[in-house]
Amino acid sequence: MSSVLHPDAIANLSPFVLLCYEWTLTLSEEVDRYWMRPKLSWAALLFFSNRYLTPLGHVPIVMETLMQSAIPTSVCQRMGMYNQAIIVIIQLIGGVVMATRVYAMYDRCRRILALMVSVAAIALTIGIWAILTDGSVAPHVPPPPSGRGCILPVSGASAARLSIAWGGQTIFDALIFGLTVWQSWKMHVPGSKRICGILLRDGALYFCIITLTNVANILTLMLADDNTRANCTTLTNIICSMMISRLMLNLRDPKLAFTTAAFTDAAFTSGAAASELCAENYPVVTTHSGQPLAQGEDTRSYDSLISSVQFADPLWDTSDTDSSLSLPPKALTSPCKRAYLYA
Structure with a gap:
């Protein structure tokens, strides 16, 4: 049995390992700031959904990556659709958390809420359209050296649709980042040297990381070859989940x-x-x-x-x-x- 892992398999496994490691690092804070609370709130439900749906949702993806034999193409195609669905759900939860945070920072300003909801609705519509209407045929690629798991190439047409979908998500993330930085700066006390602490607490630094990761994912989809176009997708999704968890933990610090x-x-x-x-x-x-x-x-x-x-x-x-x-x-x-x- 060959021990060689295809780059696509490594791209799926590495972010999952990073997610598990981050979970162990912040478990004590999670217990203190969420599990020990006397009552369950909507914020806690969002936190737990983001915190545990991400690793549980990626378990089937990790399992098919570690399969010791080749998987039929039809099964791999269904796994690809499942992966896209997990991405949409996790990004949706993250978007709700980010929008609610900004809505609170702007003292429930309805104009800000309308702006965020409008951009989010457009991004979600584009994402669903890109997934459901992708009928392009992937090019034939020889199986990976390991002879196991699902390695589905992404054609240029599919990559273009996915880039548009992630582009809508990136615009929303950039909007959240800009609104957060602006309000954090306005709330900054002149003469204070703790602006980095404010940006960390308010989530601006986390939103910046999410936005940059989305940009890297889009560039990979557009510029990489058919075998490696989707290598950053899992990483982007998991980074988003990790940053949202960190934000919600810090807000109770x-x-x-x-x-x-x-x-x-x-x-x-x-x-x-x-x-x-x-x-x-x-x-x-x-x-x-x-x-x-x-x-x-x-x-x-x-x-x-x-x-x-x-x-x-x-x-x-x-x-x-x-x-x-x-x-x-x-x-x-x-x-x-x-x-x-x-x-």
Whole structure:
């Protein structure tokens, strides 16, 4: 039995191994920030769907890659359709998470929501069209040296359709990235050197990685040969899932919540829970221990204190919120510079 793996098989297996490794690295954070919550929220459902549908959905793909014998072409074609369906589902979940995050950052602005929904609908329509109408015949390619698994080449016509589909997804991702960077910069406190922390917390860096990965996938589809055109597709899908998981874990990280002198959104939720705080007039936030955290202080000296702060579940319906942060009632109505706190 030959131990040689076809490049297409390596392209399927390597991202899956990376996904499993990333899962082990963040398992403790997942347990603390999601499994230990008393009630299940919509945000948690999205997180678990993205977190576990991705590895489970790719198990059949990994299994056919490791098959010890050649698989009939008809079975491989059905596996190809299954792979495309998994891609659409995972990208759809990621899109919902990204759009909801931006919707929260813009304080439930309906214009922003309409813009994102319109672009997402166009991208989804193009993607479904590209999958369902692809009737081109793939060129004949000799079987891989290993003689096992499914190695289906992608013709130029199919690659063009897939490039258009991924192009629509890339436009949506670029829109999310641009909106996030713009709002993160607006919420940045002048003089603060923690802009990288803000971009990390708000997801801008993750959205940038997703966008760049999509661009690399499109270039591979357009420029590579028939045997290697689809080699970046699985990687792109898994990278998107990993970045979404990281984003949702970071949004419940108390240390990343306090990245500026003013208070910013520390959870994944809608603007219904946003309070317009005047940090300069109400500089004290009290934790469960009763110890104040003053505005402008270097929160790095309060690592143990901040880690004990419990934020409310990131719900769209935030009527059942946690009172872990005691806020002066006057802060809700006092006119001042806008600083969002989702707690």
